[in-house]
Amino acid sequence: MTDIYEDIRSFTGSDWPEVWAILHETFARGDTYSFAPDSSESDIHRAWIDVPLRSYVACDADGRVIGTYFIKPNQPGLGAHVCNCGYVVAPHVRGQGLASLMCAHSQREALALGFRAMQFNFVVASNEGAVRLWRKLGFDIVGRLPGAFKHAQLGYVDALIMFKQLVAA
Amino acid sequence: MTDIYEDIRSFTGSDWPEVWAILHETFARGDTYSFAPDSSESDIHRAWIDVPLRSYVACDADGRVIGTYFIKPNQPGLGAHVCNCGYVVAPHVRGQGLASLMCAHSQREALALGFRAMQFNFVVASNEGAVRLWRKLGFDIVGRLPGAFKHAQLGYVDALIMFKQLVAA
Numbered sequence: 001m002t003d004i005y006e007d008i009r010s011f012t013g014s015d016w017p018e019v020w021a022i023l024h025e026t027f028a029r030g031d032t033y034s035f036a037p038d039s040s041e042s043d044i045h046r047a048w049i050d051v052p053l054r055s056y057v058a059c060d061a062d063g064r065v066i067g068t069y070f071i072k073p074n075q076p077g078l079g080a081h082v083c084n085c086g087y088v089v090a091p092h093v094r095g096q097g098l099a100s101l102m103c104a105h106s107q108r109e110a111l112a113l114g115f116r117a118m119q120f121n122f123v124v125a126s127n128e129g130a131v132r133l134w135r136k137l138g139f140d141i142v143g144r145l146p147g148a149f150k151h152a153q154l155g156y157v158d159a160l161i162m163f164k165q166l167v168a169a
Numbered sequence: 170m171t172d173i174y175e176d177i178r179s180f181t182g183s184d185w186p187e188v189w190a191i192l193h194e195t196f197a198r199g200d201t202y203s204f205a206p207d208s209s210e211s212d213i214h215r216a217w218i219d220v221p222l223r224s225y226v227a228c229d230a231d232g233r234v235i236g237t238y239f240i241k242p243n244q245p246g247l248g249a250h251v252c253n254c255g256y257v258v259a260p261h262v263r264g265q266g267l268a269s270l271m272c273a274h275s276q277r278e279a280l281a282l283g284f285r286a287m288q289f290n291f292v293v294a295s296n297e298g299a300v301r302l303w304r305k306l307g308f309d310i311v312g313r314l315p316g317a318f319k320h321a322q323l324g325y326v327d328a329l330i331m332f333k334q335l336v337a338a
Contacts, residue, residue: 034246043245080203081319142312143313151247
């Protein structure tokens, strides 16, 4: 997957149809992100592209988009030294390490952008693969929100808050 | 303070100058909210009035605004059953119980609006009075964000996540 790592780059407007296809398919399942399964394209464009500070895509050897992530301050002003990211991997390349590569990339970008820490606000507790991955990548579980996510199959499940210092305190 | 409780009502546009005066004075201190101390009036109007689902004011016996709060979903779609609120009390009436009254009011409103729980994302740990108050009102500390708030006097301090179920799970 090192080739893919080299192909993580800034999002440009012409990437959107491919990005939207991946996001739509992911959010429609209703098992990992809080976006409503029937979220409109414009709502997701706002959340993934317009609101964030930066958005990125990961491409395969043929230049097709296979993953995407965003980075933004998690709070305004006095909390803006902590960033928040969201990552989505295309279904056909899951389990091959792309989320790890995007997360590593995002941490480098976060430091370059001046952030001191990274926070995930809403990791669905039943998404055990994600929780395990973020822990492996150095994120601590710093909070648990009881029943905060309405899972499409499981009903109300907990969401976790995960946090990693990028700069020594 | 029961009189004040009766005078908590929905925000209307003509309240804004009084609301802004209270918010501006509070945020300028840089010790409780993450809004930058020099936040513009339009940025705060967006955050306190435009983005939230509902905003409210508390008035004294002469009809002057002495407190304000907002309520909004803390997440979109599958997390929208948990609300988030922010409260600000005018400096000259601090310590008289108005925050408690607004919080009680907000919990009733939250239930009426269909929310099942209430979450505070960013309670500054050094704001001990607030932490004590929210605990007294039934909120649990469910998370701690290390160094997530840049306090104007104290530098980096922790922020707490607090949570209260409003409907039995």
